[in-house]
Amino acid sequence: MQDRNILHPGAPLSLPVEVSxxxxxxxxxxxxxxxxxxxxxxxxxxxxxxxGAGKSTLIGCLMGFLLADGGSIDIFGHSIAALPRxxxxxxxxxxxxxTGFGNFRVGQLMDYIAAFYGELPPxxxxxxxxxxxxxKKQVRALSGxxxxxxxxxxxxxxxxxxxxxxxxxxxLDPHAxxxxxxxxxxxxxxxxxxxxxxxxxxxxxxxxxxxxLFVRQGRVVLDVPTGTFRATTRWLEHPAPAxxxxxxxxxxxxxxQRPDALLVHGWxxxxxxxxxxxxxxxxFEDAFLEITAPRTTPAHAEGSDSAA
Amino acid sequence: MMSFLPSGALERKDTIRxxxxxxxxxxxxxxxxxxxxxxxxxxxxxxxHDLHTALLTQGLGKALKHANVFNAAIAATFIQNxxxxxxxxxxxxxxxxxxxGLLHAxxxxxxLTSIVAIIALxxxxxxxxxxxxxxxxxxxxxxxxxVVQWYAPxxxxxxxxxxxxxxxxxxxxxxxxxxxxxxxxxxxxxTRPAVLTIPADLAMMSLLTAAIMTLPNRLHSPAxxxxxxxVTASAPEFAMPDSAPRVAPQDLSFYQxxxxxxxxxxxxxxxxxxxxxxxxxxxxxxFMGSLPLGHGSFGTRIAHLTPGMTILIALQDGWIxxxxxxxxLLTTGRFGSRLSFVRAVFAAKASRIFMTAPLRTLxxxxxxxxxxxxxxxxxxxxxxxxxVAMLGVTFCCPLPFLxxxxxxxxxxxxxxxxxxFLLQICNPFILGTRIFGPIALALxxxxxxxxxxxxxxxxxxxxxxxxx
Numbered sequence: 001m002q003d004r005n006i007l008h009p010g011a012p013l014s015l016p017v018e019v020s021x022x023x024x025x026x027x028x029x030x031x032x033x034x035x036x037x038x039x040x041x042x043x044x045x046x047x048x049x050x051x052g053a054g055k056s057t058l059i060g061c062l063m064g065f066l067l068a069d070g071g072s073i074d075i076f077g078h079s080i081a082a083l084p085r086x087x088x089x090x091x092x093x094x095x096x097x098x099t100g101f102g103n104f105r106v107g108q109l110m111d112y113i114a115a116f117y118g119e120l121p122p123x124x125x126x127x128x129x130x131x132x133x134x135x136k137k138q139v140r141a142l143s144g145x146x147x148x149x150x151x152x153x154x155x156x157x158x159x160x161x162x163x164x165x166x167x168x169x170x171x172l173d174p175h176a177x178x179x180x181x182x183x184x185x186x187x188x189x190x191x192x193x194x195x196x197x198x199x200x201x202x203x204x205x206x207x208x209x210x211x212x213l214f215v216r217q218g219r220v221v222l223d224v225p226t227g228t229f230r231a232t233t234r235w236l237e238h239p240a241p242a243x244x245x246x247x248x249x250x251x252x253x254x255x256x257q258r259p260d261a262l263l264v265h266g267w268x269x270x271x272x273x274x275x276x277x278x279x280x281x282x283x284f285e286d287a288f289l290e291i292t293a294p295r296t297t298p299a300h301a302e303g304s305d306s307a308a
Numbered sequence: 309m310m311s312f313l314p315s316g317a318l319e320r321k322d323t324i325r326x327x328x329x330x331x332x333x334x335x336x337x338x339x340x341x342x343x344x345x346x347x348x349x350x351x352x353x354x355x356x357h358d359l360h361t362a363l364l365t366q367g368l369g370k371a372l373k374h375a376n377v378f379n380a381a382i383a384a385t386f387i388q389n390x391x392x393x394x395x396x397x398x399x400x401x402x403x404x405x406x407x408x409g410l411l412h413a414x415x416x417x418x419x420l421t422s423i424v425a426i427i428a429l430x431x432x433x434x435x436x437x438x439x440x441x442x443x444x445x446x447x448x449x450x451x452x453x454x455v456v457q458w459y460a461p462x463x464x465x466x467x468x469x470x471x472x473x474x475x476x477x478x479x480x481x482x483x484x485x486x487x488x489x490x491x492x493x494x495x496x497x498x499t500r501p502a503v504l505t506i507p508a509d510l511a512m513m514s515l516l517t518a519a520i521m522t523l524p525n526r527l528h529s530p531a532x533x534x535x536x537x538x539v540t541a542s543a544p545e546f547a548m549p550d551s552a553p554r555v556a557p558q559d560l561s562f563y564q565x566x567x568x569x570x571x572x573x574x575x576x577x578x579x580x581x582x583x584x585x586x587x588x589x590x591x592x593x594x595f596m597g598s599l600p601l602g603h604g605s606f607g608t609r610i611a612h613l614t615p616g617m618t619i620l621i622a623l624q625d626g627w628i629x630x631x632x633x634x635x636x637l638l639t640t641g642r643f644g645s646r647l648s649f650v651r652a653v654f655a656a657k658a659s660r661i662f663m664t665a666p667l668r669t670l671x672x673x674x675x676x677x678x679x680x681x682x683x684x685x686x687x688x689x690x691x692x693x694x695x696v697a698m699l700g701v702t703f704c705c706p707l708p709f710l711x712x713x714x715x716x717x718x719x720x721x722x723x724x725x726x727x728x729f730l731l732q733i734c735n736p737f738i739l740g741t742r743i744f745g746p747i748a749l750a751l752x753x754x755x756x757x758x759x760x761x762x763x764x765x766x767x768x769x770x771x772x773x774x775x776x
Contacts, residue, residue: 065405085318085408093406100401103337103394115325116409118318140338154403 014077016041016162016194017062022071024057024218031057033218035071039162039194039211044184046205046226047198049215050292055198056096058215059166062196063093075162089117092160094168097144098151106142106150107135110157117158126186127156130179144171152180156187165197169204177201181208206284214291222255222265222291232268233287237261237278247273256290263290312419312517322413323420330394330421339393340718344725345386351379352432359436368438369495376733377494380433380443381450387425388454391418395520400527411524419520423513426451438498445505446497448512452484458519486596488616569637569656570627581660585667589620593675607679614676615737621668622698622731627657628705629717629724632772647767654703654763661702669695690736693748697735700751701727706762707754714769 017039024032031054039045049055060066062073064080073080078087101109114120131149133142142150148171155163165184169177181204188195199205205212212229214222222229233255238244241262248254248264249271256263263282282290314320329335336342355375362371395418404410426447433443456477487493500508560568564575576584597610604612634649643649669691677687705724708715730751736744 063406088406088408091406093403095402098402100397100399100404103334103339103397108332108334112325112329113407113410116322116407116413138337151403155406 015039015074016076017196018072018074019062020072022058022061022073023069024054024061024066025069031218032061032068035215035218035220037213037220037223039196041161041194042188042192043211044188044195044197044209045211045213046209047196047213047215048202048205048288048292050294053215053292054218055215056166057218059164059196059198063091063164064088089158090161092155092158092163094148094152094155094163094165096167096170098147102138102140104139105135106133106137106139109139109150110135110153113154114157120158123157124159124187126183127153130176130183145173145176148172149176159191160193161191162194163196165195165199167198167200169199169201177204184208202285202288214288216292217294222253224265229265229287230281233263233265233282234267235261235263235278235280235282236267236273237280238274238276244273244277247271255287256293258290263287312416312521314416319409319412319416322409323416326398326410326413326417327420329398330417335390335394338397338718339390340721341386341389341393343718343722345383345390348379348383348386349429349432351376352383352429355379356433356436359433359438363437368498369492372492372494372498377433377446377498378488380429380447381488382729384426384429384447384450385453387429388422388451388457391422391425391520392454392457394418395523396527399524405524415521415524418523419517422516422520426513426516439502441502441505441509442498442500444509445500446494448509448516449484449487449497451512451516452480455516455519456480458516458523486599566652566656567660568633569643569653570660571625571630572633572637578663581664582667585664586671589617589668589671590675592620593617593672597675597679607681610675611680611737614672615735616732617672618694618735618737619728619732621665621672621694622701622728624702624705624724624728626724627653629721634771638771645767647764650763650766654759657702658759661699665695665698665702669698693736693744694731696752697744697748698727698731700748700753700755701730703755703759704751706758706766709762709765709769710758713765717772 015038017037019038020036022032022035023030035054035058047055047058057066061068062075062080064073064083067081075083076087076090078084104112110123131153133146133150133153139147139150148168152165152168155165169180172180184195184197185208187193195209197205197209206226209226211225212222213220236244237260239260241257241260244262245254252264252266252271254262255265261280267279269279314323355377358375359371359377362374395414398404398414399411399418404414427444430440430444430447433447434440459473459477560575561577563578563581567575593610593613596613597606634653637643638646638649643652672694673687673691676682677684682690704727708719708723712719734744734747736748739747
């Protein structure tokens with residue numbers, strides 16, 4: 001792996017994130033079920049799923065806010081259960097909504113939080129320009145969108161190598177959202193940082209993420225590079241899609257089924273299918289809806305949880 | 309649990325940084341209890357001065373009859389409330405666990421400040437000439453409610469743990485209330501031998517410190533961070549039939565619908581309100597009077613308890629300070645314009661207080677009238693004055709809106725809790741009927757002024773919306 005760690009050149013090259021067989025329950029409700037994946041340096045991974053699929057629980061476990069029932073999470077080679085301070089300082093977190101700190105002024109809070117990271121380089125002027133916050137304004141007096149900008153600044157001020165964003169743009173206006181996505185893109189290009197981002201703005205995720213992690217009912221149902229997803233995910237439209245099942249090789253994963261079509265991943269185009277079969281490139285949102293739709297029983301065609 | 313004292317240079321720096329916040333306006337902003345605590349610290353200082361003077365010529369028992377040392381107890385509670393609000397702002401922040409060292413630093417700073425404040429308050433009382441170990445013992449005993457609050461279980465913790473913690477908390481609080489109201493508690497606490505109080509002081513300080521240091525674990529426990537994107541954290545306890553609607557409208561009486569304007573979360577039914585008002589003050593006084601804790605006859609003990617119990621009839625529901633539900637209820641259109649809405653809120657409060665206050669007053673006055681005993685004329689006069697004063701102070705809560713267009717939330721909260729304390733320290737049993745009568749009438753006049761003038765001013769002011 002090429003050392004692109006510009007932020008901490010001497011730091012050992014452990015994977016930013018390695019999650020293995022993670023499980024987490026709340027009472028009898030299984031929020032995460034045998035989740036495994038890793039994130040390499042410089043990767044921007046989209047965490048996709050419906051409300052309640054387990055995204056926030058996964059993020060909570062990753063950041064060490066929630067205690068896993070089973071499995072392991074390593075951040076830069078260290079178990080999340082006992083994350084040293086210097087490793088924690090290499091991470092950043094943007095919550096869905098910023099709460100607390102209302103008694104500070106904006107500038108005061110930025111200085112206060114920055115001090116916990118020790119000596120920091122000057123703040124990125126692009127980040128400050130984007131946030132466009134009055135440093136003298138009281139945090140409690142900020143609007144929801146302004147608070148979210150502040151949360152983003154607080155999370156990125158110390159140039160984290162691994163940044164987790166839990167629906168960071170939900171309360172931002174389209175200008176701020178687009179500018180932030182560009183800022184994030186530039187940040188990863190410049191620093192080689194790894195990102196895990198959860199959002200329901202699918203167009204943003206498809207555009208900027210190098211990998212897609214689909215979560216459904218607490219399980220990772222598809223973990224795939226974005227380019228591969230675009231190239232090999234197709235609707236196979238046929239009046240009787242069940243007939244196609246027998247013709248598909250085992251390495252083609254069936255992601256969903258409609259009365260007149262199958263959504264498949266791993267499609268290479270060199271298979272012989274009945275003449276009346278149409279191959280259609282799926283719209284990303286349609287694919288999301290199909291992949292993440294809840295299932296009462298496991299889909300018959302889901303051979304594996306992870307394709308990547 | 310992390311260690312109380314910082315172990316390394318980095319942790320020391322973090323803690324000092326967190327401690328410095330207590331000297332800035334960050335500590336005061338959004339922390340209205342600071343003013344109340346300051347007021348009661350001032351009163352505690354006055355009490356210490358009175359005690360100092362009285363102890364030159366008389367014993368502690370007599371001196372305590374003329375000095376309200378209870379002010380120091382209230383100050384101790386409010387100091388802890390201030391610290392909880394301040395540290396909770398940082399420790400409870402959504403990003404706090406992701407910031408290295410912040411949770412530990414804030415908890416340490418809160419624990420240190422808490423201990424220093426208690427020692428300072430005890431020192432203030434000791435200025436009167438009482439031994440420091442005794443004043444510390446008295447102050448620490450009165451931080452029990454605060455310790456219970458610091459230890460409050462997370463809302464979504466298991467039922468068993470929550471139940472155990474609630475029982476412990478209620479037992480501690482009840483014990484303190486019984487001690488405070490039913491005995492010569494201050495005299496007892498302030499005259500204990502050092503061999504008892506010093507170990508007890510150390511134990512109570514350790515308990516308080518432990519409560520504060522474990523706060524981050526509770527505020528950021530897994531239960532508190534349960535999924536927020538649309539799923540319940542635990543399975544429902546009973547199966548809901550498929551035919552049942554997922555959101556079932558609850559049948560509310562007209563009275564409850566009206567009371568939603570005051571407290572939307574749990575509108576009380578009229579029957580419960582009446583029963584509680586009629587039964588609660590008398591039951592508590594009779595129960596506490598029957599305990600073999602105080603001195604004198606049953607009647608004497610009841611007479612001793614009655615002044616303190618006036619707080620029971622003056623309990624408010626935060627009807628003016630808690631206005632976050634106003635915009636939502638206004639949009640229902642049920643209450644008409646903004647002015648009609650505010651008037652409806654005032655009318656709801658009036659309907660409740662005019663119904664419950666006479667019952668609470670009756671419930672408070674009956675035991676003391678029968679067992680002290682009081683002459684019927686005397687009892688009627690005391691009761692009537694108390695009732696008039698209570699009705700008045702209820703509508704004095706919105707006083708800040710009379711003098712300011714957009715009063716800060718801190719002042720509104722302070723004005724909302726002030727009536728209970730005002731009636732606590734100023735009632736016919738303490739001031740005497742001759743002095744209290746004009747005060748009651750003045751409060752009623754001020755309340756009436758607020759009732760008629762404030763709604764139009766509040767209708768023209770901003771309501772809580774979006775920001776904290």
